[in-house]
Every structure is written in C-alpha cells, then in structure tokens.
Amino acid sequence: MALIVGNWKMNGLGDSVAEIAAMAAARSDLWVAPPFTLIDRAVIVAAGAVRIGGQDCHAKVSGAHTGCVSAAMLADLGASFVIVGHSERRTDNGETDADVRAKAIAARAAGLQVILCIGETEGQRDAGEAEAIVAAQLAGSLPDSADGLIIAYEPVWAIGTGRTPTPGDVAAIHGFIRTRLVERFGPAGQGLRILYGGSVKPDNAALLLGQPNVGGALVGGASLTAASLAAIAAAAAG
C-alpha cells in the first residue's frame, strides 16, 4: 500500500491541528510532519491513527545550538519519524550531504524513522545530470544501515510549481535509485520504500504512484487539508 506523507513546511497555527484530527478520523494510513510548534498538539489529536513527524532535526542530541531541535526532542514529543535533507533545507540552510547523513544517523539513534530527500534542480536535469546528482546525493547522505530508512525523490523544479516529471521519467529515476540502493545495501535496498514528491495532487496521484518503484508520496501544498490529503491517499489506493 502506498505511503502518503504530508510535509506542512512553515504552515499552520493552532487551529490547523483540526485538520490532523479530521485526517485521523478519515484514515489510519497517513503521516504528517507539521511545524515543530504543532507537534505536541498534533500527536494528541492524531490519537495514534496519523503518525506525526518532524521536518528536520539537529545531528547532536543536545548542546549549545540555539534555535535547533534534536531528534531526541522530537521522539520525546511523540514524533515517530523525521524528514531530513529536504531541498529547502539544503538551499535555505546550506545543508550538505554530510549534514544530512549525520542527521539521519542521529534520528535513527533516537528511534525515529527517517525520510531522506534527494532530487535535482531544473538546470541539472536540463543538463542531463539528474542521475549523477541523485547518485552523488545518495552516496553522500545515506547512513550505513537501511534500517528505518525511507527515500523521497523530489525534483526541485517540481516542488510547489504544479509541474511534474512524466510518468516515464518518474519510473526511470526511481528505477535508477532502486539500483543504487541495492548496490549500497544489498537485499535490504530492494525493500526500501521510495516516495515521489513534487506537485502531487489528488488528480495526478494515481498516475505518479502507479509507476514501478514508487512506494508513496511526500506531499507539500496538497497536504494542508484533510480532504486533499485523504483524496490523494484514496487515489493512490485505486
């Protein structure tokens, strides 16, 4: 069954947790990463039906890092997963593959599942470098163990733009990622879930998620309401 994960990014105030309550009432297979400020309230209203996660974590357990949140802190709030390496973190905060790898390792040590994001820019795709970029990101950011790991392929040019790769392009690059994961992890790489992210909506979810090696979606804008995220999950389930 496809895994549908909502990434709320820097959106949502207290009244938004009503959407998570509505998601929990509608389905029991959604995951949502609200902003840090809503995690504790989201965990309560999700009541175990929707899994709640963070959008980032620090690589250290604790210490003098003003404004940062550790994986242990997320776990302490009841989060069960964390997104690391999102392209917006890589761009806005200068996160490197080595940073992403350290965060993934820290998250696993705290018992969180990890959604590790990779994806090329438009210029890189136009230059025919998409596979090389994705391969380099995987080489630099994957932890040593596949345990608890989920990969999210999010082409930067498809995020928030309404544009998506063709189904054939999605199948091709997800197949490429699968090959790399098997090279890296052996048989465990075959079982890893690879999400697609970038302008997933209720009306394109079935087509994109129907491609081989696509195990679900990481959804931004269309994850902010229960109606939209549940519609994506319903479309993905056929």
Ligand code: 13P
């Ligand atoms: P959109 O679904 O808004 O394109 O965002 C995708 C994304 O970045 C999810 O992490």
